[in-house]
Amino acid sequence: MIQINNLHVSIEGKEILKGLNLTINKGEVHAIMGPNGTGKSTLGNVLSGKDGYTISEGTVLFEGIDLLELEPEERAQMGLFLAFQYPVEIPGVSNANFLKASINEIRKSKDLAPISATDFLKLMREKMELVEMKKDFISRSVNVGFSGGEKKRNEILQMAMLDPKLAILDETDSGLDIDALRIVANGVNKLRTEENAFIIITHYQRLLDHIVPDFVHVMYDGKIVKSGDKSLALELEEKGYDWIKDEVEAV
Amino acid sequence: MSDQNQILEDLTSSDYKYGFVTDIEQEFAPKGLTEDIIRFISAKKEEPEWMLEWRLKAFKEWLKMPEPQWSNVTFPKIDFQDIIYYAAPVQKIELNSLDEVDPEILKTLQKLGISIDEQKRLTGVAMDIVMDSVSVKTTFQTSLKEKGIIFCSISDAIKDHPDLVKKYMGSVVPVKDNYYAALNSAVFSDGSFCYIPKGVRCPMELSTYFRINAAGTGQFERTLLIADDDSYVSYLEGCTAPMRDENQLHAAVVELVAMDRAEIKYSTVQNWYPGNKEGVGGVYNFVTKRGFCKGDSSKISWTQVETGSAITWKYPSCILAGDNSIGEFYSVAVTNNFQQADTGTKMIHIGKNTKSRIVSKGISAGKSQNNYRGLVKVHKKADNARNFSQCDSLLMGDKCGAHTFPYLEVNNRSAQVEHEATTSKISEDILFYCKQRGIEEEQAVAMIVNGFCKEVMDNLPMEFAVEARKLLAISLEGSVG
Numbered sequence: 162m163i164q165i166n167n168l169h170v171s172i173e174g175k176e177i178l179k180g181l182n183l184t185i186n187k188g189e190v191h192a193i194m195g196p197n198g199t200g201k202s203t204l205g206n207v208l209s210g211k212d213g214y215t216i217s218e219g220t221v222l223f224e225g226i227d228l229l230e231l232e233p234e235e236r237a238q239m240g241l242f243l244a245f246q247y248p249v250e251i252p253g254v255s256n257a258n259f260l261k262a263s264i265n266e267i268r269k270s271k272d273l274a275p276i277s278a279t280d281f282l283k284l285m286r287e288k289m290e291l292v293e294m295k296k297d298f299i300s301r302s303v304n305v306g307f308s309g310g311e312k313k314r315n316e317i318l319q320m321a322m323l324d325p326k327l328a329i330l331d332e333t334d335s336g337l338d339i340d341a342l343r344i345v346a347n348g349v350n351k352l353r354t355e356e357n358a359f360i361i362i363t364h365y366q367r368l369l370d371h372i373v374p375d376f377v378h379v380m381y382d383g384k385i386v387k388s389g390d391k392s393l394a395l396e397l398e399e400k401g402y403d404w405i406k407d408e409v410e411a412v
Numbered sequence: 413m414s415d416q417n418q419i420l421e422d423l424t425s426s427d428y429k430y431g432f433v434t435d436i437e438q439e440f441a442p443k444g445l446t447e448d449i450i451r452f453i454s455a456k457k458e459e460p461e462w463m464l465e466w467r468l469k470a471f472k473e474w475l476k477m478p479e480p481q482w483s484n485v486t487f488p489k490i491d492f493q494d495i496i497y498y499a500a501p502v503q504k505i506e507l508n509s510l511d512e513v514d515p516e517i518l519k520t521l522q523k524l525g526i527s528i529d530e531q532k533r534l535t536g537v538a539m540d541i542v543m544d545s546v547s548v549k550t551t552f553q554t555s556l557k558e559k560g561i562i563f564c565s566i567s568d569a570i571k572d573h574p575d576l577v578k579k580y581m582g583s584v585v586p587v588k589d590n591y592y593a594a595l596n597s598a599v600f601s602d603g604s605f606c607y608i609p610k611g612v613r614c615p616m617e618l619s620t621y622f623r624i625n626a627a628g629t630g631q632f633e634r635t636l637l638i639a640d641d642d643s644y645v646s647y648l649e650g651c652t653a654p655m656r657d658e659n660q661l662h663a664a665v666v667e668l669v670a671m672d673r674a675e676i677k678y679s680t681v682q683n684w685y686p687g688n689k690e691g692v693g694g695v696y697n698f699v700t701k702r703g704f705c706k707g708d709s710s711k712i713s714w715t716q717v718e719t720g721s722a723i724t725w726k727y728p729s730c731i732l733a734g735d736n737s738i739g740e741f742y743s744v745a746v747t748n749n750f751q752q753a754d755t756g757t758k759m760i761h762i763g764k765n766t767k768s769r770i771v772s773k774g775i776s777a778g779k780s781q782n783n784y785r786g787l788v789k790v791h792k793k794a795d796n797a798r799n800f801s802q803c804d805s806l807l808m809g810d811k812c813g814a815h816t817f818p819y820l821e822v823n824n825r826s827a828q829v830e831h832e833a834t835t836s837k838i839s840e841d842i843l844f845y846c847k848q849r850g851i852e853e854e855q856a857v858a859m860i861v862n863g864f865c866k867e868v869m870d871n872l873p874m875e876f877a878v879e880a881r882k883l884l885a886i887s888l889e890g891s892v893g
Contacts, residue, residue, distance in 0.1 A: 242848075
């Protein structure tokens with residue numbers, strides 16, 4: 162699905178990612194954990210093509226294609242999805258209109274005709290159930306007046322509607338109460354298939370109680386310094402990150 | 413950021429899509445403005461003597477008036493002697509069906525996406541199409557007549573309903589009101605007249621499309637709309653103009669009168685030629701639009717979508733004289749390239765318990781300047797007057813400007829006046845969010861802009877809203893994609 166090779170990224174002259182390697186195959190869920198400021202969100206932003214980052218070294222292949230050469234919308238059209246840590250508000254644009262535009266642009270890139278109004282509504286209703294959204298949500302403006310939890314659920318709804326190959330969830334769990342966390346995790350679990358993959362960026366073990374990852378990686382100082390299975394997350398929960406830092410610095 | 417600017421620049425550089433000239437025979441007056449020209453116009457239109465006298469009086473007033481300098485727009489001085497004040501398409505008199513309309517005119521309308529046939533059939537809109545100066549075709553006359561509604565060209569009204577015209581023309585916008593109103597009063601070429609009798613709800617949206625067509629001709633429309641007690645009418649006005657190198661002057665006057673409990677909804681989509689990317693050419697749109705809520709509990713609502721003209725100078729206003737009367741103003745003004753807009757409204761509260769609401773959305777792109785200028789005036793006797801104003805500006809790129817000039821004159825302590833204003837840019841974060849969902853920049857911008865204008869668009873009649881969105885897209889495809 163995606164191969165990240167020796168990725169070096171800096172922002173305003175400061176190097177954030179310092180040789181990151183990560184390979185993800187179809188059907189896998191990878192959790193990326195680590196202390197604040199180690200470059201986790203940067204990874205999500207760079208993969209999705211946000212402006213303002215300088216990539217000095219390394220390659221990223223997504224489905225065999227050089228991802229870093231593509232525009233953000235081309236990446237999205239290929240099936241790369243980022244669930245934003247801070248989703249933006251778009252006043253006056255309804256969730257339905259926004260998602261319809263999104264779906265149709267993606268369909269257009271595959272030479273498909275726009276989705277019919279009936280099919281769209283059916284799909285939207287079905288997916289809204291998945292994340293337990295109220296009906297009036299369809300006509301509300303994108304994220305305007307949403308609570309933190311609603312915004313995050315909206316990200317999962319969008320993901321469900323767009324059915325991406327690779328979804329990156331950037332701290333989707335932060336700021337969620339137990340119920341919202343359950344809803345978000347449920348959504349992700351129902352979308353997991355043998356054909357897609359997830360990168361789940363998080364600080365906390367608690368999301369991983371609900372979404373069980375195949376791999377857990379610890380990022381520190383712009384690199385993945387430790388990888389393991391789900392037990393690694395539990396170990397981190399118990400011992401904190403200091404022992405990782407000590408290990409890294411001891412080398 | 414610079415990438416975004418580049419994209420915006422590319423977006424804003426598309427050409428005016430409605431730039432074409434209709435090749436039909438025209439009948440011109442000689443250039444320039446004198447008493448003789450006014451006599452010529454009046455004679456051409458076979459007007460009664462009183463109308464000619466009214467025009468001549470206005471002309472004399474106009475000669476005494478200085479050109480206004482106060483607005484925040486700049487343009488070379490207009491040579492009023494270098495303008496043709498009358499051009500009429502040469503047409504056979506009296507048309508019974510569309511087949512008799514000059515095919516060239518029909519072609520033009522079709523290019524604009526206005527198929528009269530279709531509009532007639534599908535939307536039940538009666539249209540009085542004004543091509544240059546003379547009404548070409550009036551439809552739905554008969555069904556309106558059954559209800560006692562008069563909807564015709566102002567020229568016909570002068571001949572057929574002189575009492576109504578004499579009584580109301582100039583009663584809302586006096587001849588001496590301002591420089592351009594005086595000019596219009598002297599030389600107005602044609603326009604629409606509408607009278608809704610007592611207790612009648614006009615069963616369809618009344619609609620007029622204006623176009624400036626002949627090269628170098630000014631166009632001076634005159635519209636008069638009277639809604640008698642307990643009546644209702646929704647009136648639509650839409651325009652596009654063909655491409656021109658020289659500037660064209662458009663100085664219209666629109667007067668609305670609402671009697672007791674009457675309601676008038678007046679919607680405009682304005683897309684006169686804005687000039688090219690270098691700021692050459694384009695229409696000067698100096699319009700006086702005013703509504704008079706004469707009766708108690710009357711209501712006048714202005715909705716406008718302004719995307720065109722090199723210069724727009726326009727303040728649709730409401731005089732709230734009747735007790736409990738309501739005035740509304742919903743506006744979207746888009747400026748791009750070198751366009752300048754100085755637009756807004758005046759809400760004059762005179763009666764008791766009068767209410768006004770102002771929602772203005774300004775969008776600036778390119779090197780354009782977009783000004784909102786609004787006056788809320790509460791007279792001494794206007795107890796319990798209420799006003800709410802919201803002025804939002806959206807900037808695209810960093811070479812344009814948005815300015816807000818709200819004026820308040822409150823002379824009654826019981827008044828409640830609220831004003832809110834915001835200025836925003838389309839942020840990179842929002843654009844990135846859209847792109848991450850597969851939506852290309854141009855479409856994302858269009859979507860964001862349409863969202864920004866939603867409150868105003870929602871006030872347009874359905875079929876007009878569709879057209880307005882298209883127009884917004886064209887002028888911003890141009891500027892907003």
